[in-house]
Amino acid sequence: MTERQQRPIWIQNISQLVTLASEKKGPRIREEMKELGIIEGGSVWIEDGVIHDIGTTREMILKYLSRAEEADIVDATGKIVTPGLIDPHTHVVFGGSREHEFEMRLEGASYMDIMNAGGGIHATTRKIRALSEEHIFNQTSRRLDLFLQHGVTTLESKSGYGLDLDNELKQLRVMRKLHEKHPIDIVPTFLGAHAVPEEYRGNPEHYIKLVIEEMIPAVVEEDLAKFIDVFCEVDVFNPEQSERILVAGKNKGLIPKIHADEIAENQGAFVAAKVGAISADHLLKVSDEGIQALANSGVIACLLPTTALYLGEKPARARDLIDAGVPVAISTDCNPGSSPTISMPLVMNLACIMMKMTPAESLCAATYNAACALQIEDRVGSIEVGKQADLVLWDVHNHQKLHYIFGVNHVKKVWKKGVKVVG
Numbered sequence: 001m002t003e004r005q006q007r008p009i010w011i012q013n014i015s016q017l018v019t020l021a022s023e024k025k026g027p028r029i030r031e032e033m034k035e036l037g038i039i040e041g042g043s044v045w046i047e048d049g050v051i052h053d054i055g056t057t058r059e060m061i062l063k064y065l066s067r068a069e070e071a072d073i074v075d076a077t078g079k080i081v082t083p084g085l086i087d088p089h090t091h092v093v094f095g096g097s098r099e100h101e102f103e104m105r106l107e108g109a110s111y112m113d114i115m116n117a118g119g120g121i122h123a124t125t126r127k128i129r130a131l132s133e134e135h136i137f138n139q140t141s142r143r144l145d146l147f148l149q150h151g152v153t154t155l156e157s158k159s160g161y162g163l164d165l166d167n168e169l170k171q172l173r174v175m176r177k178l179h180e181k182h183p184i185d186i187v188p189t190f191l192g193a194h195a196v197p198e199e200y201r202g203n204p205e206h207y208i209k210l211v212i213e214e215m216i217p218a219v220v221e222e223d224l225a226k227f228i229d230v231f232c233e234v235d236v237f238n239p240e241q242s243e244r245i246l247v248a249g250k251n252k253g254l255i256p257k258i259h260a261d262e263i264a265e266n267q268g269a270f271v272a273a274k275v276g277a278i279s280a281d282h283l284l285k286v287s288d289e290g291i292q293a294l295a296n297s298g299v300i301a302c303l304l305p306t307t308a309l310y311l312g313e314k315p316a317r318a319r320d321l322i323d324a325g326v327p328v329a330i331s332t333d334c335n336p337g338s339s340p341t342i343s344m345p346l347v348m349n350l351a352c353i354m355m356k357m358t359p360a361e362s363l364c365a366a367t368y369n370a371a372c373a374l375q376i377e378d379r380v381g382s383i384e385v386g387k388q389a390d391l392v393l394w395d396v397h398n399h400q401k402l403h404y405i406f407g408v409n410h411v412k413k414v415w416k417k418g419v420k421v422v423g
């Protein structure tokens with residue numbers, strides 16, 4: 001059955017329809033992050049894959065009773081509906097796993113020690129280079145199923161485990177195929193500057209030349225990425241190199257993002273502000289001045305609390321960022337080293353528990369502001385007439401409970417473009 005021929009879906013008696021709708025366009029800051037546009041006793045009519053109408057169940061019965069027989073009716077008594085979650089920072093296309101590094105870290109090794117000794121990103125790079133496209137596709141597709149079961153309907157995915165022309169393109173082509181075949185929408189980011197590969201050790205400038213002169217043009221030529229990212233970190237790419245790579249990408253039409261101030265303060269926030277990045281991600285060690293630079297330039301802070309937890313680091317300063325007027329998004333950072341998780345609901349719980357964000361701020365950060373970090377807020381991230389019908393039905397009475405009870409998957413049903421894909 002094509003999308004055109006689908007029966008309409010009518011969700012009724014929703015305890016809270018959490019729309020995130022607002023007059024405000026663009027990323028939300030400060031108090032705006034708490035405005036959830038809740039309709040108590042809500043109802044949604046979905047038709048042709050889009051949100052056709054919303055209101056209270058009482059209003060919607062008056063409007064749609066005569067068409068009730070055409071529709072598949074869902075009774076959502078005692079449950080809430082939110083926009084599909086959006087994960088704006090993942091490394092979900094990877095091969096193998098790194099549990100031995102987890103044990104090494106438990107015994108005292110640091111993330112950077114392991115990477116500098118040829119593990120970490122380099123270990124996953126060896127895997128990606130060795131595995132076939134088909135194998136990587138199948139492994140990632142199973143991971144995407146789990147994301148979907150946990151309420152994620154769109155995610156960003158970075159390359160950065162190929163670290164040579166062929167294998168970076170291989171990773172990005174897998175993303176394109178997954179985007180076509182899997183219900184989850186994938187927004188691709190080129191992260192060729194994730195590490196200096198082992199064969200260029202001691203020669204970063206030669207690798208940067210390859211990224212700028214060969215990889216970026218090839219990625220753009222095949223239209224394989226929307227964003228460009230760089231791991232701006234002590235012992236990886238310094239601020240000047242990071243800026244050069246991001247500007248080269250920007251000049252070819254890619255939108256900059258940056259791994260900023262994750263392990264050490266490394267001027268990442270300033271680079272983000274200078275190049276006009278859409279987001280600066282991690283920010284565990286950002287300085288007060290760095291926060292101000294982000295606020296002044298409207299860069300979105302994408303915070304990754306599971307990474308801080310997993311690496312045993314202090315969480316990012318979400319409160320200071322929000323108070324300074326920086327829009328905040330949150331993400332899993334799904335990767336095999338510093339955050340092997342697929343759970344945005346866990347990230348939302350931890351945004352509250354570790355970073356003292358309120359449930360409302362957390363939900364905004366995982367939906368609307370996350371959509372802004374991917375520049376797709378015109379079609380997803382909130383429940384508004386005409387937007388894509390990407391919705392989650394949660395088995396909780398109110399949105400606070402979603403954040404309050406943790407370690408449980410509250411997802412009951414998920415619709416992607418108006419098609420039920422979970423439940």
Ligand SMILES: N=CN[C@@H](CCC(=O)O)C(=O)O
Nearest residue numbers: 120121231333335336337338
């Ligand atoms: N910090 C750099 N990149 C990832 C980790 C990648 C890996 O360890 O494989 C991150 O965002 O945490």
Ligand SMILES: [Zn+2]
Nearest residue numbers: 089091259333
């Ligand atoms: Zn990352």
